Amino acid sequence: MPGEHDYTAKEIQVLSGLEGVRKRPAMYIGDTGKRGLHHLIYEIVDNSIDEALAGYCKNIIITLHKDGSATVTDDGRGIPTDIHASGKSAMEVVSSSLHAGGKFEKKAYRVSGGLHGVGLSVVNALSERLVLEVHRDGKIHTLGYEYGKVKAPVRVAGDSTHQGTVVTFKPDTKIFQETAFDYDYLRERMMEVAFLNKGLRIRLEDERNGKVEDFHYEGGIVQFVEYLNKARNKLHQPFHFSKKTDSTEVEVALQYTDSYNDMLYSFVNDIKTIEGGTHLAGFRAALTRVVNDQVKSLKLLKEDQKLTGDDAIEGLTAILSLKIAEPQFEGQTKTKLGNSEVKGIVDSMAYDALKTYFEEHPSEAKLILGKIINSMEAREAAQKAKDLIRRKNVFENSLLPGKLADCSEEDPAKSEIFFVEGDSAGGSSKQARDRQNQAILPLRGKILNVEKAPIHKVLGSEEIKNIVVSIGAGFKEDFDVTKVRYHKIVIMTDADVDGSHIRTLILTLFYRYFKEVIEKGYLYIAQPPLYRVQKGKNAQYCYSDAQLNEVLKAVGSDATIQRYKGLGEMNPEQLWETTMNPETRVLKQVTIEDALVADELFTVLMGDQVEPRRQFIEQYAASVRNLDI
Numbered sequence: 001m002p003g004e005h006d007y008t009a010k011e012i013q014v015l016s017g018l019e020g021v022r023k024r025p026a027m028y029i030g031d032t033g034k035r036g037l038h039h040l041i042y043e044i045v046d047n048s049i050d051e052a053l054a055g056y057c058k059n060i061i062i063t064l065h066k067d068g069s070a071t072v073t074d075d076g077r078g079i080p081t082d083i084h085a086s087g088k089s090a091m092e093v094v095s096s097s098l099h100a101g102g103k104f105e106k107k108a109y110r111v112s113g114g115l116h117g118v119g120l121s122v123v124n125a126l127s128e129r130l131v132l133e134v135h136r137d138g139k140i141h142t143l144g145y146e147y148g149k150v151k152a153p154v155r156v157a158g159d160s161t162h163q164g165t166v167v168t169f170k171p172d173t174k175i176f177q178e179t180a181f182d183y184d185y186l187r188e189r190m191m192e193v194a195f196l197n198k199g200l201r202i203r204l205e206d207e208r209n210g211k212v213e214d215f216h217y218e219g220g221i222v223q224f225v226e227y228l229n230k231a232r233n234k235l236h237q238p239f240h241f242s243k244k245t246d247s248t249e250v251e252v253a254l255q256y257t258d259s260y261n262d263m264l265y266s267f268v269n270d271i272k273t274i275e276g277g278t279h280l281a282g283f284r285a286a287l288t289r290v291v292n293d294q295v296k297s298l299k300l301l302k303e304d305q306k307l308t309g310d311d312a313i314e315g316l317t318a319i320l321s322l323k324i325a326e327p328q329f330e331g332q333t334k335t336k337l338g339n340s341e342v343k344g345i346v347d348s349m350a351y352d353a354l355k356t357y358f359e360e361h362p363s364e365a366k367l368i369l370g371k372i373i374n375s376m377e378a379r380e381a382a383q384k385a386k387d388l389i390r391r392k393n394v395f396e397n398s399l400l401p402g403k404l405a406d407c408s409e410e411d412p413a414k415s416e417i418f419f420v421e422g423d424s425a426g427g428s429s430k431q432a433r434d435r436q437n438q439a440i441l442p443l444r445g446k447i448l449n450v451e452k453a454p455i456h457k458v459l460g461s462e463e464i465k466n467i468v469v470s471i472g473a474g475f476k477e478d479f480d481v482t483k484v485r486y487h488k489i490v491i492m493t494d495a496d497v498d499g500s501h502i503r504t505l506i507l508t509l510f511y512r513y514f515k516e517v518i519e520k521g522y523l524y525i526a527q528p529p530l531y532r533v534q535k536g537k538n539a540q541y542c543y544s545d546a547q548l549n550e551v552l553k554a555v556g557s558d559a560t561i562q563r564y565k566g567l568g569e570m571n572p573e574q575l576w577e578t579t580m581n582p583e584t585r586v587l588k589q590v591t592i593e594d595a596l597v598a599d600e601l602f603t604v605l606m607g608d609q610v611e612p613r614r615q616f617i618e619q620y621a622a623s624v625r626n627l628d629i
């Protein structure tokens with residue numbers, strides 16, 4: 001792929017201007033909240049990664065500046081600086097025309113996905129200011145924009161001894177609701193990109209606090225798997241293979257652990273294929289066939305027993321990374337690979353590689369097959385447990401749990417349920433609530449940690465059963481998100497260590513078993529106040545230490561401060577006013593921005609190994625976002 005084709009200005013197509021982007025930003029970057037804001041950086045970095053994929057770029061630096069702007073620097077070929085057929089500099093065409101960029105021209109350029117090369121122009125359209133600096137052919141070429149309009153035309157600003165592109169931009173604060181870049185948010189994606197491109201060096205610099213980190217992995221996706229598994233008990237050394245045909249490059253790294261969950265992440269041209277697709281289907285088919293062949297030839301199962309695809313991936317951590325020439329992305333979020341020829345290619349490559357691995361590593365094979373058989377047995381036991389429950393008719397709509405105080409509203413879109421920690425807070429919230437549309441389910445103490453429990457234990461837990469039945473949409477394969485009875489599911493726990501533990505346990509349950517509920521945006525965390533400040537007849541609630549300090553500054557230090565440790569310390573009126581009343585409360589919506597982040601958090605915080613947990617907490621001790629989950 002690299003180098004075959006020289007890229008010049010004539011190959012860049014010009015289709016349209018930038019006004020449309022400013023009118024409908026969400027169409028181009030998804031939304032104008034936190035996700036969209038960070039998407040701007042990803043768009044630029046994607047261009048640099050294309051250069052890396054094409055074999056030219058070795059270093060990328062992302063710098064977050066104090067004034068809210070960001071710079072992405074790379075040492076790729078640099079944006080072309082010759083004059084395009086339209087009479088404009090290619091630099092200008094690439095940064096100001098939608099659908100400009102070689103990415104549209106498959107021959108010339110690009111294997112990665114993204115927005116078909118409109119990235120830079122979209123970022124330009126949504127920035128107060130954008131400056132390009134191209135180092136190419138011994139010169140520095142610059143071009144400056146404001147709100148997508150040229151303000152400093154292309155000029156040669158001096159000599160240069162190297163190649164590459166420097167893009168600096170400041171997002172338009174009138175377009176974005178959120179305007180401050182979040183280091184940790186960027187960190188995850190940059191780390192992922194570095195894992196996927198072994199040898200590539202990505203530096204993330206935050207000038208607001210002096211933080212700098214380098215992501216650089218000579219081991220590539222093998223190190224990715226090791227990183228994902230750092231808090232898990234591993235059954236063997238990671239297994240890796242990489243094979244290619246003319247059009248397709250397939251790379252896999254995998255390692256089994258003793259966990260009950262799988263972490264199977266697939267990528268096509270560095271784009272995470274969250275919805276899977278033909279490549280993943282091919283890999284799963286190959287794995288399932290190989291393990292069935294193996295248990296058969298080793299006579300490990302009875303005649304009528306067969307391992308399913310799900311059995312084969314229990315405890316598996318794997319990265320599947322493809323580089324293909326013409327990816328077709330489908331699905332709701334365009335993260336599902338559609339190319340039908342890919343399934344067979346991946347299947348046969350993976351089958352051969354895995355078969356050889358099992359044959360050449362008999363002791364690893366024994367451990368892995370043992371684990372898979374174990375999972376098959378657990379599945380059979382769970383099926384029995386489930387049938388039992390079915391027969392009792394608990395999961396089928398009939399009986400709602402006795403502890404549930406349901407609401408009278410029947411439209412899920414208007415209904416809310418609060419999972420409340422403890423019977424006493426449960427009692428006050430039942431008094432406080434709006435019976436029309438707010439339901440209460442009190443939870444007693446700690447719920448089961450589903451990260452550590454096999455499925456039949458999960459099904460056996462009374463508290464979990466109550467949650468599942470209240471939600472009313474089934475479980476696991478039978479789960480149907482359209483049947484969820486409440487479109488606001490609110491976790492309401494105390495503002496102390498126990499409360500945050502219970503909250504994490506509930507989040508783990510949803511993450512593992514009701515991910516769609518999170519993806520739909522139905523899951524929320526209630527934010528009860530931490531303090532009540534009273535001066536004379538006036539009382540104010542504070543939801544953070546910072547707010548408390550502000551309020552104290554305003555009202556003077558002779559106010560009485562009450563610190564709320566638990567929900568139970570509030571009377572029903574206070575609970576209503578501060579935490580439950582839709583007019584005055586603050587709910588935090590739970591999102592899965594990135595399954596990797598969540599998975600890491602859940603595994604590290606809830607898993608067996610202590611050291612990664614300690615490290616994680618240390619790393620994030622200052623960051624509310626992560627501790628608060």
Ligand code: 0RA
Pocket residue numbers: 006007008044047048051074076077078079080094101102109120165167
């Ligand atoms: C169009 C064509 C070529 C490279 C780029 C754009 C390009 C864009 C960005 C944005 C950030 N870094 C970038 N690096 C490159 C191909 C260049 C060639 O064939 O010489």
